[in-house]
Amino acid sequence: MTSGLVLNAISINLAGTPLLHVDAEIKPGETLTLMGPSGSGKSSLLAYLGGFLDPAFSATGAAYLDGRDITQLPAHARKTGILFQDPLLFPHMSVGGNLLFALPASAKGAERRERAESALEEAGLGGFFERDPATLSGGQKARVALMRVLLAEPAALLLDEPFSKLDTSRRDQIREFVFTEARDKNLPVVLVTHDQADAQAAGGLIIELE
Amino acid sequence: MVASGGVCSGMILRLAPALAIAILIGPVVCGLLATILPAFGYLPALGEEALSFRHFESVRRSPGIGPAAFLSLYTGLLTTFIALGIVMFFVSAWHGTRFFSRLQHFISPLLSVPHAAAAFGLAFLIAPSGFLMRLLSPGITGLTRPPDLLILQDPMGLTMMAGLIAKEIPFLLLVTLAALPQTPASRARQVAGSFGYGRTAGFLLTTWPLVYRQIRLAVFAVIAYSTSVVDVALILGPSSPSTLAVQLTQWMNDPDIGMRFAASAGALLQLGVTLGAMLLWLGVERVAAAVARFARRRGTRFQKDRIVRAASASAILIATLSIASGLGILAIWSVAGFWAFPEALPRSFTLSNWDRALPSLGRPLGITLITGLAATLTAIILALACLEREFRTGRTGGSKALLFVYIPLLVPQVSFVFGLQIFFLVLGADASWGALYFVHLIFVLPYVFLSLSDPWRAWDKRYASVAHGLGASDNRTFWRIRLPMLLRPALVAAGVGFAVSVGQYLPTLLIGAGRLPTITTEAVALAAGGDRRVIGVYAFLQMILPFLGFVLAAAIPAALFKNRQDMKANV
Numbered sequence: 001m002t003s004g005l006v007l008n009a010i011s012i013n014l015a016g017t018p019l020l021h022v023d024a025e026i027k028p029g030e031t032l033t034l035m036g037p038s039g040s041g042k043s044s045l046l047a048y049l050g051g052f053l054d055p056a057f058s059a060t061g062a063a064y065l066d067g068r069d070i071t072q073l074p075a076h077a078r079k080t081g082i083l084f085q086d087p088l089l090f091p092h093m094s095v096g097g098n099l100l101f102a103l104p105a106s107a108k109g110a111e112r113r114e115r116a117e118s119a120l121e122e123a124g125l126g127g128f129f130e131r132d133p134a135t136l137s138g139g140q141k142a143r144v145a146l147m148r149v150l151l152a153e154p155a156a157l158l159l160d161e162p163f164s165k166l167d168t169s170r171r172d173q174i175r176e177f178v179f180t181e182a183r184d185k186n187l188p189v190v191l192v193t194h195d196q197a198d199a200q201a202a203g204g205l206i207i208e209l210e
Numbered sequence: 211m212v213a214s215g216g217v218c219s220g221m222i223l224r225l226a227p228a229l230a231i232a233i234l235i236g237p238v239v240c241g242l243l244a245t246i247l248p249a250f251g252y253l254p255a256l257g258e259e260a261l262s263f264r265h266f267e268s269v270r271r272s273p274g275i276g277p278a279a280f281l282s283l284y285t286g287l288l289t290t291f292i293a294l295g296i297v298m299f300f301v302s303a304w305h306g307t308r309f310f311s312r313l314q315h316f317i318s319p320l321l322s323v324p325h326a327a328a329a330f331g332l333a334f335l336i337a338p339s340g341f342l343m344r345l346l347s348p349g350i351t352g353l354t355r356p357p358d359l360l361i362l363q364d365p366m367g368l369t370m371m372a373g374l375i376a377k378e379i380p381f382l383l384l385v386t387l388a389a390l391p392q393t394p395a396s397r398a399r400q401v402a403g404s405f406g407y408g409r410t411a412g413f414l415l416t417t418w419p420l421v422y423r424q425i426r427l428a429v430f431a432v433i434a435y436s437t438s439v440v441d442v443a444l445i446l447g448p449s450s451p452s453t454l455a456v457q458l459t460q461w462m463n464d465p466d467i468g469m470r471f472a473a474s475a476g477a478l479l480q481l482g483v484t485l486g487a488m489l490l491w492l493g494v495e496r497v498a499a500a501v502a503r504f505a506r507r508r509g510t511r512f513q514k515d516r517i518v519r520a521a522s523a524s525a526i527l528i529a530t531l532s533i534a535s536g537l538g539i540l541a542i543w544s545v546a547g548f549w550a551f552p553e554a555l556p557r558s559f560t561l562s563n564w565d566r567a568l569p570s571l572g573r574p575l576g577i578t579l580i581t582g583l584a585a586t587l588t589a590i591i592l593a594l595a596c597l598e599r600e601f602r603t604g605r606t607g608g609s610k611a612l613l614f615v616y617i618p619l620l621v622p623q624v625s626f627v628f629g630l631q632i633f634f635l636v637l638g639a640d641a642s643w644g645a646l647y648f649v650h651l652i653f654v655l656p657y658v659f660l661s662l663s664d665p666w667r668a669w670d671k672r673y674a675s676v677a678h679g680l681g682a683s684d685n686r687t688f689w690r691i692r693l694p695m696l697l698r699p700a701l702v703a704a705g706v707g708f709a710v711s712v713g714q715y716l717p718t719l720l721i722g723a724g725r726l727p728t729i730t731t732e733a734v735a736l737a738a739g740g741d742r743r744v745i746g747v748y749a750f751l752q753m754i755l756p757f758l759g760f761v762l763a764a765a766i767p768a769a770l771f772k773n774r775q776d777m778k779a780n781v
Contacts, residue, residue: 052675055604075678076687082679084672091776092694101690102680134775152680 003066004028005156005188010061012044012053019044019057020209026156026188031179031202033191036209042192046158049190050082051075065155065188081154083162083178087141089133095120095144096129102152119147123177139170146178150185157182159191163198175201219685223602226595230655233592234614237652241626242481244633248474255636256467265475272472274451279483282454285367285374285447286437287487291494292371293378294429296529300522301386301421302413303515305395313526314387320380320533322706322756324713326734329373329445330749331536334543334742336369337362339551341539347552356551363448370447374436376529382425382432388664389424393417410519411512415502427612431619433491437484438622441715441730445737454480455624455716462628462720473628481625537753543746563743570732571751578728578755581643582711585650589658589707590700594693596659597666601674602684615656623653623716631720641723649717658707665699697770698777701763709756729755 004027012019019041026032034042047053049063052075062069070078089098099116107115113129120128123143133141142162149157162178163171179202182189191202199206247253251262269275304310335341339356347353362369395417402412422429443453451457458480461473505512543549547558600606630649634640669692677687693700718731733748771777 047675050675050679052671052678074683075675076681076683078679079681080679082676084676086672088670088673088676090673090677090691090695092697092771092774094773101677101682104681132773132775149676149679154679158679 002064004030005032005190006064007032007049008062008064010045010048010059010063012041012048012057012059014041014044014057022061022207024205024207026190026204028186028188029183031182031189031191031204033193033199033202033204033206034209035193035196035199035206037194040209042209043160046082046160046190046192049078049156050080050158051078079153079155080158081149081152081156082158082160083145083149084160085162085165087133087138087145089136089141089144089148091133093133094129095125095131095133095136098133098144098148099129099151102148104153115151119151120144123147138166139174142166142170142174143177146174146181150181154187157187157189159189159193161193161195161198164193164195171197172201179203223595223599226592226599230592230596230659231614233651233655234617237630237649238617238621238626240633241628241630242621243629244636245474245477245626245629248471248629248632249478251471253471253632255632256470258471265471266478268472269475269479275454275457275476275479278451278454278457279479281367281448281451282437282480283483283487285371285453286433286435286484287490289371289374289378289436290429290432290487290491293375293382293432296375296522296525297379297382297386298414298418298422299410299518300526301383301390302418303410303519303522305390305413305417306399309523313530316530317380317384317387318702318706319757319760320530321384322709322760323377323533323537324709324730324752324756325373325377325439326441326445326713326715326730327540327749327753328377328533328536329442330733330737330745331538331540331753332369332373332376332532333362333445333536334539334746335532335536341535341554344552344554354552362446365448365450367448367453370443370453372532373442373446374439376533377442378432378436379526379529382428385425385428385660386421389421390417392424393420395421406511406513408512408515410515411505411510415506419499419502427616427620430488430491431616433487434484434620434622437487438480438624440624440719441734444734454483455622458624458628459716459719462624462631463724470632474632477625477628480622484622484625537750540746540749540753543742544750546743546746563747567744567747571747574727574729574732575751577643577646577726578712578730581647581650581728582708582755584647585654585711586658586704586707588651589655590662590704592655593659593662593703594666594700597663598688598692601671615659618652619656627717627720631723634721641721641725643726645721646718646726649721650711650714653714653717654707654710657710658703661706662699662703666696669696694770695777698763698767701766702760705756705759705763708759712752712755 004025007022007024009021009023011021022045024032034045036042044053044057048059049070051073053059061071063071065079070080089095090101093101096113096116099119100112103112103115117126117129120126123146125140125143128136133144136144159178163175166174175198189202191198193199249265251258251260251265333340337343338359338361343351343353343356351357395413398416399409399412402416403409407415438455440455440459443456447453447456454476458473458476461469461476542556544563545559545561546556546563547560549556627649631640634642634645639645673691673695674687677691682690713730715730715734718726718728722731729748729752733745733752736745736748767777
């Protein structure tokens with residue numbers, strides 16, 4: 001079994017027009033970056049991998065995550081954690097509630113709260129468990145969103161321009177935080193961006209779309 | 211991709227669209243069929259099988275039927291024309307202003323007021339001995355006794371039209387508001403403005419055609435409703451002749467069972483009248499389109515639109531205030547002691563009106579509540595299941611699905627509910643609570659669907675992608691994320707559904723056959739008696755029940771998400 005993410009001859013079409021074709025292997029802890037202007041279809045690759053491709057698109061090809069073809073699995077069984085431009089914290093839950101929602105059911109009892117609390121500590125947000133997500137700053141929300149996705153114990157990370165809406169001052173900090181965590185957890189990452197700095201910070205292979 | 215372990219919910223989701231369509235279409239088809247056959251003399255249950263036209267003949271010969279049909283036709287058309295005209299000019303003149311966004315908050319509550327309650331309120335307001343006359347007397351009018359004027363039930367149906375217009379305005383405003391976000395209204399206004407077009411004309415010539423295309427079915431529903439309404443016509447409409455639908459309702463309730471044949475034939479006549487009104491409306495649409503085309507080509511800027519702005523705002527305010535103050539007067543009458551003309555307020559207040567009404571109030575109140583709650587709950591579950599299935603399969607029903615939703619609202623109630631009564635009679639389920647619940651569901655479901663689908667579809671689907679990425683199944687995502695996030699619109703839709711159920715008059719009367727009274731049928735039955743205090747009690751209850759529903763719909767999310775800023779209503 002190959003660990004990591006293997007994209008095997010993936011093609012995505014929109015109304016018969018080919019948008020992109022990708023063949024790549026992303027080892028654990030490595031990042032594949034897709035760069036291109038909006039409309040180039042770069043986000044549709046993430047949607048295909050994550051299992052939420054709009055029916056207007058059609059796609060072929062397989063994606064092997066730790067040896068399993070995830071394109072045949074329902075979205076929730078793929079273990080592909082996603083970060084979008086917006087943190088998309090669930091607004092009806094507390095910060096802690098968001099984290100507990102992500103934590104697998106295998107964690108039981110008091111352990112659940114402990115793991116959520118320590119994830120917050122790690123993100124520099126100790127004591128934020130009961131907070132309303134709406135009261136957090138943009139950078140804080142981004143960090144909670146990352147901790148949430150990591151607590152779900154994904155096998156890969158899909159990043160859809162996750163830094164583009166952050167202030168320039170916060171952006172570097174959050175970016176480094178995300179890539180460090182991904183490397184520590186040995187996750188293969190697919191990053192979609194139009195920011196050259198994102199691609200440089202990620203390291204690894206870069207595919208440019210026109 | 212239904213989650214494992216979700217077999218049961220998967221079944222519900224798969225069946226929901228078919229079930230919803232069956233509920234929306236089935237009764238209309240069955241009801242029409244059970245109207246058409248008896249109209250032609252075929253009703254084996256009553257021992258009649260020979261097909262003939264003689265029942266149409268007896269309808270034709272019954273006194274006053276022609277004027278009644280004509281009355282229904284023109285009052286219905288004029289009501290639609292005026293109500294839509296007011297809404298059109300108001301939205302055109304005021305879209306994008308503070309006044310416009312303020313007014314939006316009053317629409318749902320006004321919409322939830324049952325037609326009968328609004329009609330009673332208006333009657334108490336403008337009757338010769340009504341509140342307005344009392345305010346003006348004797349100071350301005352010099353009157354110490356109510357004038358001998360036929361304001362209510364005037365033979366031309368003017369008061370009835372006024373009541374209907376006031377009630378249809380909130381409905382048309384609501385569907386217009388729902389359509390606006392799908393048009394480039396603000397940008398179009400700016401562009402037209404930069405060419406020097408007046409505000410009203412700029413909107414009318416650019417955005418309104420797009421809006422109208424989306425609300426067209428709702429407009430036709432208004433035509434169907436106002437050409438065939440019964441409760442408002444009983445309270446405010448002329449009596450000799452009354453409207454066609456009122457006359458038919460009398461035949462349908464005639465103890466002489468033989469009258470059912472003539473009633474069925476008459477129900478088809480009603481269908482023809484409504485259809486005729488719709489065909490005439492198609493003509494109105496053509497003329498309006500031609501006028502707009504002419505204006506666009508001519509390029510007149512219509513910069514001076516102050517009169518239009520003032521007139522449309524006044525019309526909306528008068529409609530809104532007359533319903534609101536009518537309701538207030540109902541409340542006063544329900545606790546009024548001695549109240550002589552022309553005193554503006556009662557000399558004393560008393561609860562004895564309530565005391566007197568209370569013993570006979572329990573059963574209608576119970577039936578109203580149980581039927582309303584059951585129909586609303588069913589409708590909400592069905593609508594949620596249909597929308598969730600649409601989301602999971604990525605297949606939307608498109609415009610065809612919308613037509614299905616509107617079907618029960620496009621066919622006059624009096625034309626198919628009576629047939630449905632015959633249908634239930636044959637099944638042996640007549641005047642049963644199950645039949646009443648079912649017939650309410652037919653009318654609750656479309657409104658629940660219409661008010662829920664827009665906010666449901668507007669939800670940011672990336673939340674679902676995030677949840678799936680966190681390992682949450684479709685079902686877990688629905689119950690833990692989507693439903694709580696959309697709890698407020700779901701409860702508002704339930705509130706609308708409950709209000710619709712409470713307000714149902716004709717279906718309740720026909721299907722309940724007098725044995726299943728609700729607050730609404732009781733209130734309308736009191737109209738003839740004219741005891742304002744008892745009417746006040748019933749009509750007050752009629753309006754307060756839907757209102758309580760909306761209060762709950764606002765209070766529950768507010769309590770559940772007390773400390774969640776982003777869950778607050780974005781008002």
